[in-house]
Amino acid sequence: MKNFMKEFKEFIARGNVMDMAIGVIIATAFGKITSTLVSNVITPLLAFLFNSPNTDALNITLRAAETDAAGEVVKDAIILGLGDFVGAIIDFVIIAFVIFLVVKAINKGRAAAEAKKNAEEEAAAAAEPEAEPAPTTEELLTRILEELQKK
Numbered sequence: 001m002k003n004f005m006k007e008f009k010e011f012i013a014r015g016n017v018m019d020m021a022i023g024v025i026i027a028t029a030f031g032k033i034t035s036t037l038v039s040n041v042i043t044p045l046l047a048f049l050f051n052s053p054n055t056d057a058l059n060i061t062l063r064a065a066e067t068d069a070a071g072e073v074v075k076d077a078i079i080l081g082l083g084d085f086v087g088a089i090i091d092f093v094i095i096a097f098v099i100f101l102v103v104k105a106i107n108k109g110r111a112a113a114e115a116k117k118n119a120e121e122e123a124a125a126a127a128e129p130e131a132e133p134a135p136t137t138e139e140l141l142t143r144i145l146e147e148l149q150k151k
Contacts, residue, residue, distance in 0.1 A: 034094045038087050046086065055083025 011017060043055050050057035065077035135143075
């Protein structure tokens with residue numbers, strides 16, 4: 001159990017967890033923005049197109065509500081809420097498109113950084129003079145023998 005807690009503390013202490021937490025917070029805020037866009041801008045436009053005060057025109061009533069003589073509802077209506085479903089789809093498409101743009105920008109930045117790094121490495125390699133290959137054991141022994149013979 002102690003090892004488990006130690007591993008958990010190390011996991012939490014890593015920067016990736018903090019980055020993920022920040023991403024979740026930003027995603028939540030962005031989700032609210034897109035939900036507001038859909039409910040307050042796009043949905044009214046759809047309602048206008050269907051000549052309805054809201055997207056109820058997109059809903060399909062499978063069974064109407066049944067009432068008794070006093071006007072009390074005996075059986076609730078069964079309605080397919082296609083208007084809400086269309087709103088959720090639009091919400092998803094907007095979020096997916098923005099995420100696509102962000103990932104595309106990140107990948108483009110990474111590719112540019114990688115290309116710059118590769119160019120720097122190639123320039124550094126070209127600037128370094130060619131090193132002589134290390135002598136073999138036989139060449140070293142021959143040199144030592146020649147030095148000894150000179151003495």
